[in-house]
Amino acid sequence: MAALVGLPGLLAEFGATLADLLDGLPLEPSVFDSDENRISYGLATELLARAARISGSAHFGLTLGTRFDHRCMGLAGRWMQHSPTLGAALSSFIALQPTATEGATSFLHRHGDQVIFGYGAYDRTSLDYVQNYLVVIPMAFNIVRTLSNGKAVVTEILFSFRKPLDTLPYSQFFGVPVRFDQPVTGLVLQYASLDVPVAGAEPAEFAAIRSRAESLLQQSRQTVAGRVARALKGALVIGKSGRTDIASQIGVHHRAMARQLAKEGTSFQAQLDSARFHAARELLALTDLASGDIALSVGFENPGAFTAAFKGWCGTTPGVWRAAFKAGELIVLPA
Numbered sequence: 001m002a003a004l005v006g007l008p009g010l011l012a013e014f015g016a017t018l019a020d021l022l023d024g025l026p027l028e029p030s031v032f033d034s035d036e037n038r039i040s041y042g043l044a045t046e047l048l049a050r051a052a053r054i055s056g057s058a059h060f061g062l063t064l065g066t067r068f069d070h071r072c073m074g075l076a077g078r079w080m081q082h083s084p085t086l087g088a089a090l091s092s093f094i095a096l097q098p099t100a101t102e103g104a105t106s107f108l109h110r111h112g113d114q115v116i117f118g119y120g121a122y123d124r125t126s127l128d129y130v131q132n133y134l135v136v137i138p139m140a141f142n143i144v145r146t147l148s149n150g151k152a153v154v155t156e157i158l159f160s161f162r163k164p165l166d167t168l169p170y171s172q173f174f175g176v177p178v179r180f181d182q183p184v185t186g187l188v189l190q191y192a193s194l195d196v197p198v199a200g201a202e203p204a205e206f207a208a209i210r211s212r213a214e215s216l217l218q219q220s221r222q223t224v225a226g227r228v229a230r231a232l233k234g235a236l237v238i239g240k241s242g243r244t245d246i247a248s249q250i251g252v253h254h255r256a257m258a259r260q261l262a263k264e265g266t267s268f269q270a271q272l273d274s275a276r277f278h279a280a281r282e283l284l285a286l287t288d289l290a291s292g293d294i295a296l297s298v299g300f301e302n303p304g305a306f307t308a309a310f311k312g313w314c315g316t317t318p319g320v321w322r323a324a325f326k327a328g329e330l331i332v333l334p335a
Contacts, residue, residue, distance in 0.1 A: 002035040002072050002100070003065070003135050004044060007051060010064050014055035021050055035072060041103025041123040048131035059169045061134030066173055069142035076100065079213060080198070082205040086148045087194030090117055092213070093143075098230065099216045104132070106140075107234030110191060114155065117144070118186030122233040124278055127285045130161045133185045138173060140187055152193035158182040161286040181287045183297035184237045224250070224260040225271060232275035241275075241299050243268045272299075277313045280306070284322040291318045 008018045008029075018029055025046065031037050039047075052060040070077040070089075076096045083089035087108075094106045103123030109116045119136045121129045137157060144152045156177040157170070163180035164170075170178045222230075227250045235241045235249065246268070247254035254268075261267055276298045283294045295306030310318050 001037040002074060003068060003139060005032050005035050006064060006067055008032050011051055011055060014057060016054045020054050042125035045126045045128055045132055049128045052131050058164055059134060061131035062138055062169055065135040065138035068139045069146045079209040080147060082201045082209060083198050084201055085194060086152055086196045086198060089147050089198055096213050098222055105230045105233050109238050113191050115189050115191045115194060116186045117189060118184050118234060120185060120233045122229050127282050130286060133159060137185060141174060144187060147198050148196040149199050151196045153190040154187050155190060156188045158184055158186050160185045162288055181289055223264055224257060225264050225266050228271045229275060232272060236275060236279055236299050237297050241272060280310060284318055285325050
C-alpha cells in the first residue's frame with residue numbers, strides 16, 4: 001500500500017468520498033492506515049481506476065504519484081538511499097520488488113548510451129493499467145531526481161497507453177518529452193547517469209540493508225512460474241525471452257527451470273504464450289499501436305505469425321479483438 005496511502009486525501013480534494021471508492025469492494029477503510037498493509041494487484045488496479053472515474057480526473061494517478069518518492073517505500077527506499085550510485089539504487093529496488101509487489105515488475109534495459117528504467121504489469125486479472133502506470137512513473141521520476149540530487153539526465157518519458165486529451169499536467173511535471181502509444185512504460189535516462197553517486201549514502205547501512213533484503217527474498221515463496229512471468233514481462237520487449245535468457249535472469253539452469261515448472265503444472269512454452277497473449281491484449285486495449293509493432297514487441301518476427309498465434313489463443317484476430325474491446329463487447333478473463 002506504500003503508493004496508495006495518500007489516495008483518500010487526494011480523493012477528498014476532488015470532493016469524492018472513500019465510501020464511494022470502496023463500495024462493493026472487499027476492503028475496509030483501515031487498509032489505508034499503513035503502508036505495510038497489502039492488497040492484491042488486481043484490487044489496487046480497481047481502486048485507481050475507480051478513483052479516476054469518481055474524481056473526474058483522467059490523470060488522478062499522475063497527481064498521486066507526484067507526491068511520493070523512495071521515502072515512502074520502507075526497506076526498499078532505505079536501501080536505495082544508501083546505495084553508492086543511482087544505478088545501484090535502481091538495481092536494489094528491482095531486486096527487492098518481488099517481496100512487495102506481485103503483479104508488476106521493474107527493469108533496467110540498456111540501449112546504446114541510454115537506459116530505460118521500465119515498469120510493467122503482468123497481473124492476469126485486468127488490462128486497465130493506465131492509472132497504475134500514472135502513479136508509478138512520476139514516483140520513479142522523483143526517485144531518480146531525488147537520489148541523484150538532480151544530476152541524472154532523464155531524456156524522455158514513455159507510456160504504453162493512448163495520448164490523453166489533456167497533456168499539460170504531464171509536460172508541467174516532467175519537463176521532458178512525454179511519448180504515448182509506446183510498447184513499454186518507463187523513464188529513458190542517459191546511461192552515464194547510473195554512475196551518479198547518491199548523496200549521503202552510508203556503505204555500512206547499504207550492506208546491512210542488503211543482508212536484510214537477501215533474507216526477505218529467501219523467505220518469499222514465489223513459485224518458479226511466478227518468477228518466470230515476472231521476468232518475461234520485461235524481457236519480451238527487448239527480444240530476450242528465450243528459455244535460456246529467462247533461466248539466467250532468475251538464476252537457475254534452464255533444465256532445472258523446466259523441471260520445476262513441470263512440478264507446478266506448467267511449462268516454459270505455456271508461460272511464454274501466456275505472457276505474449278496478455279502483453280498483446282494490453283497493447284491492443286490501451287494503445288493505437290499497429291498490429292505489426294505489437295507483434296515485434298511481444299516477440300514475433302512478423303505480423304502473420306503473431307496473427308496466427310493470437311487466433312490460436314482466443315479464436316479471433318488482433319484487429320477483431322481490438323474492435324470488440326473498444327465496443328465493450330469483450331469480457332477480459334485471466335489467460
